[in-house]
Each structure stands twice: as structure tokens, then as C-alpha cells.
Amino acid sequence: MTRDKAQDDKMFNCSQTWEMDQVVNHYGNNASKVRTFVEACCKNNTIKNSTHLQVYSLIKKHLGYDIPV
16 A cells, blocks of 8 residues: 555544554554554644654654655
């Protein structure tokens, strides 16, 4: 699954299940770990007002997974 580069500049919405699914599905076998991380970031407002690309960058920084292409 390729990343939607047009979506990268749009704000990530924690309340939209489909957006969460879209992000975590890029990480294959690591999807559940990424989901847990992103959900925690939503709860503590770490990714409030973040773009999709910023969310991918945060995942790379904290979990070490490459930004999907």
C-alpha cells in the first residue's frame, strides 16, 4: 500500500477511525504497535494539529519505523 502524498499535508484527525487505519496499515506486522503508539499520542494531544507527515515522522522518531513511501 502506497502512502497518499496529497494527504500528507492534511491534518490528522484522531477521531476518524479510517485515518488511524490508513496510517497504521502502512506498517504491516508492526501495525498493532503503531496503533497503540498513535492512540496514546491522540490521548495526550502529542499529535494535535499535526499533519499526516508529522505523524509518520513521530512514528519514525519514537518507534524507529521508516516513513512509508
